[in-house]
Amino acid sequence: MLEVSNLHAQYGQSRILHGVDLTIPAGEIVSLVGRNGVGRSTTLKAIVGLVQTSEGSVRVSGTELRGKRTFEIIRNGIGYVPEERDVFHNLTVEENLLLGVRKPRTGTRAWTVGEMFEFFPGLERRRLSLAGTLSGGEQQMLTLCRSLLGNPAILLIDEPTEGLAPLIVERLVEVIREIRNRGVTILLVEQKMTIALSISDRVDVMGYGRIVFSGPPAELQDNRDVQRRWLEVSDAA
Numbered sequence: 641m642l643e644v645s646n647l648h649a650q651y652g653q654s655r656i657l658h659g660v661d662l663t664i665p666a667g668e669i670v671s672l673v674g675r676n677g678v679g680r681s682t683t684l685k686a687i688v689g690l691v692q693t694s695e696g697s698v699r700v701s702g703t704e705l706r707g708k709r710t711f712e713i714i715r716n717g718i719g720y721v722p723e724e725r726d727v728f729h730n731l732t733v734e735e736n737l738l739l740g741v742r743k744p745r746t747g748t749r750a751w752t753v754g755e756m757f758e759f760f761p762g763l764e765r766r767r768l769s770l771a772g773t774l775s776g777g778e779q780q781m782l783t784l785c786r787s788l789l790g791n792p793a794i795l796l797i798d799e800p801t802e803g804l805a806p807l808i809v810e811r812l813v814e815v816i817r818e819i820r821n822r823g824v825t826i827l828l829v830e831q832k833m834t835i836a837l838s839i840s841d842r843v844d845v846m847g848y849g850r851i852v853f854s855g856p857p858a859e860l861q862d863n864r865d866v867q868r869r870w871l872e873v874s875d876a877a
Contacts, residue, residue: 641666641825642687642718642794647696647706649679649686656682658849659696662827664794669816669826671836674846674870680829681723683846684796687827688720689713700794717745719792723799723829725779729772733763733782736771740786745793748823756785759815777808784815794825801832813839833871837861845870 642664649657656679664670672680685691687698689710698706705713714720728736737753744750757764760781766774771782780800787795797816801809813835820826830836836843837857845853845860847870853860860866 641701642827643697643699644683644687645697645699647683647686647693647698649682649691649693651682651691655694656691656849657686657693660686660846660850662844662851662854664825664827665841666793666825667820667823668841669820669828669839670842670844671828671830671840672844672846673830673833673836676831678846679849680846681798682849684720684798684827684829687713687796688718714790714792717793719787719790719795721784721787721795721797721800723802725776725783727771727774727779727782727786729770731771732768733771733774734767736782736786737789740789742790744791748791750791751788753789756789759785759818760811777804780804780808780812784812788819788824792824794827795819796827798829799831800828801830801835809835 644660644662647657647660648655660683672683674680682691686693689708693706696706697704700716700718703716705716728739737756762778763781763785766778771779774782784800800812816826816839840857842854843857843860844851845866852870853866
């Protein structure tokens with residue numbers, strides 16, 4: 641479904657990605673983990689065209705997307721949920737959601753605003769509230785739902801649980817599983833190793849702007865060398 645090959649990216653003169661290779665099979669959850677600053681979030685931004693890339697390939701179902709503008713990439717079936725929780729603060733919750741609505745892909749059933757409220761009843765209770773008045777957790781929910789209403793085939797999610805209360809984290813994890821069960825492929829950047837290991841079909845470890853390990857969660861749990869070299873030992877336990 642998503643194939644990234646030899647992807648190089650930089651901010652100005654600062655090169656961040658040094659030949660990233662990863663493949664996300666259709667219908668799977670793949671988590672991208674690693675220490676802070678190794679290029680995980682930059683990888684997502686490079687895929688959707690928000691960061692300058694100098695070489696490599698980004699393909700969705702065989703279609704080359706590298707070099708296209710972000711809105712063109714999104715139209716090819718990729719949704720992006722940024723860590724920054726980019727909501728339209730002066731619009732209501734419902735207006736934010738409606739801005740995300742796009743026609744479904746051929747042969748798929750469209751997500752609806754009603755389903756988003758079923759996922760997160762708290763958003764329905766605040767549907768007429770300005771998004772800028774929501775808590776951080778509510779804004780994270782809203783951003784995820786708005787992206788999902790675009791009916792993507794692939795959803796890139798950046799640090800969805802960062803700074804959230806445990807109960808909200810638990811619900812977000814449940815929703816991510818439900819999204820995958822509806823056939824959406826997910827690439828997840830997640831700092832909490834317990835979540836990444838429990839939710840993923842495969843875990844890719846990043847170090848120094850490239851993938852240094854790729855395998856099922858159980859294999860990463862058993863690989864003490866990778867844990868010591870590329871991850872915090874306490875987080876990988």
